[in-house]
Amino acid sequence: MQSFGSWQFNFGSARDSNPRTRPIRVLLLGHPGVGKTAIAVRFASRRFIGEYERGAERMYRVEDHLASWEIVDPPGELTRAPTESRLRWADAVVLVYSVTDRVSFDETWRLRFLLNQARKSSRKVPPPVVVLLGNKTDLGSPPGGDRMVTTAEGRKRAEDIEAQDFHEVSARESLDQVMAVFASTARLVQLMLPRASPATPTSSAEDPSSSAFRLRASTDGSIDARRRPQHSLFKRRSSISAKGVLH
Template identity: 35%
Template sequence: MRLPNMSSNYLLAPIAESADYISGRDIKLTVLGSNSVGKTAMIVRFLTRRFIGDYESNTGNLYSRLVHVEGEQVSLQIQDTPGCVQVQEDFSQDVDFVSRCVQWADGFLLVYSITDYGSYQSIRSLHQHIRKLHPDPKAPVVIVANKGDLVHARQVQAEDGLQLANDLGALFLEISTSENCQDVSDVFQHLCKEVSKLQNGGNGEKRRASVISRPKSPNMQDLKRRFKQALSSKVKSSS
């Protein structure tokens, strides 16, 4: 199903942080997808445009910010992940990290690029990975087709993305991170709203908070280096 149009009023509004403030609830999102589909750019664009750069990031690519979600103050945490997890036989440690991210999160963004058909194909297996490992089968998922401005290099039609989302019971939106900040904001707005409804049990009664700790992140630069080495060795062996 396609993501519904959001109103001009932002669902997420920044609140002033202070040393004395302790957030009563977390919303934890994990962003998954192949390499070079724009996951990190999408996260940073959302935070820097909405929050004027007032956010925190650690070396493990966890981004956090205090926000309002439907009138309640929460701690929004967004976990970025490496894009090389498809080569599972060479990156068992990285797959283990992504698996812990799946178990940790409350909601998921699955991102592919419209210019890379392989990244589109990976979405189904990533969705299966989520449903296999996550303790809540109702954890919300939004599928995002990124780089919508590169129509001259399109390999995946919007109808294909929409059909995939319908097959998986997820929501869908095609966006351009580089051109439209509002679309990027809409993605995070809707996912936060869906997570909040799930945490409240759909009837206003808050569910018990998750006790799963955030996974320790591997070195992202090292992941990219080892990914390139693995691809190089595969090319040599095949030739």
């Protein structure tokens, strides 16, 4: 068992759960302030929240028409590198940077190096899907935008670090963009780690903005998001906790 702040994770030596039955495990990594938590909350709750307490680990458990998910959002402190066991735990790793912050873009090199090192230490573990994600495109839009990293640079970086996918999003302004990232990640993980096929989505599920979820804090301190019946479409509850023990 590894302990990080107030969270504890039973990662084990490899991905020891059956990939056909367990949730897709996603690890969000990035420089402080790039919007990792905003992206996770946007996906889990369909809401944008701009301010969060830094330095706290969070796990989001989500069930939707795409898959079941466990999304870990570690703190982005520069002094804390992700551990090898944490990297081996993930089916997919999303490297997040801000298109308005060149330093956060450069940090993706180091994070990819750490992924490679973790992979070398455990050859029996399948490599995770790697996604490069540029956030905060709304702040970089002209006129007067502060974009420092172009889309072309992002695509080139994705090729250089051998990421399987590349996206640019605005977690603040577009739920559809965030949903597209996770939909694509689910498809890539299902290709690399064969799973049972998800249920065929209904017409309402195909529209991310019409998906109805409820969010609740579990007794273990994690966050559960489950689909509500359609008649409860506009009745959402949200609660976020960053303290607890995960088993």
